[in-house]
Amino acid sequence: MTNANIGTINRLRRVEGQVRGIAQMVADERYCIEILHQLQAVKSALAKVESQILKDHAASCVTAAIASGDVDDQHAKFNELIDLFERVKR
Numbered sequence: 001m002t003n004a005n006i007g008t009i010n011r012l013r014r015v016e017g018q019v020r021g022i023a024q025m026v027a028d029e030r031y032c033i034e035i036l037h038q039l040q041a042v043k044s045a046l047a048k049v050e051s052q053i054l055k056d057h058a059a060s061c062v063t064a065a066i067a068s069g070d071v072d073d074q075h076a077k078f079n080e081l082i083d084l085f086e087r088v089k090r
Contacts, residue, residue, distance in 0.1 A: 004052070008052055008056075015046060018041060018045065025038065061077060062078075
């Protein structure tokens with residue numbers, strides 16, 4: 001496992017803990033604004049994980065496809081990225 005993967009897993013475990021904390025806040029009927037602040041923190045943390053995974057994908061998978069010279073693989077990787085960006089826009 002690479003250091004980047006370890007960092008991503010650690011971030012996701014923190015998010016997991018935050019989500020459990022939010023569930024407890026809801027169960028404890030904490031003030032709605034406090035819960036919403038925590039939800040925003042989770043969304044921000046997930047956005048950082050998403051960004052890191054996208055960077056890793058571009059640095060490894062896409063770069064490998066370009067270096068391989070395999071036009072079909074290059075098109076496949078390009079189309080994967082386009083599909084991802086299309087879904088994000090919705």
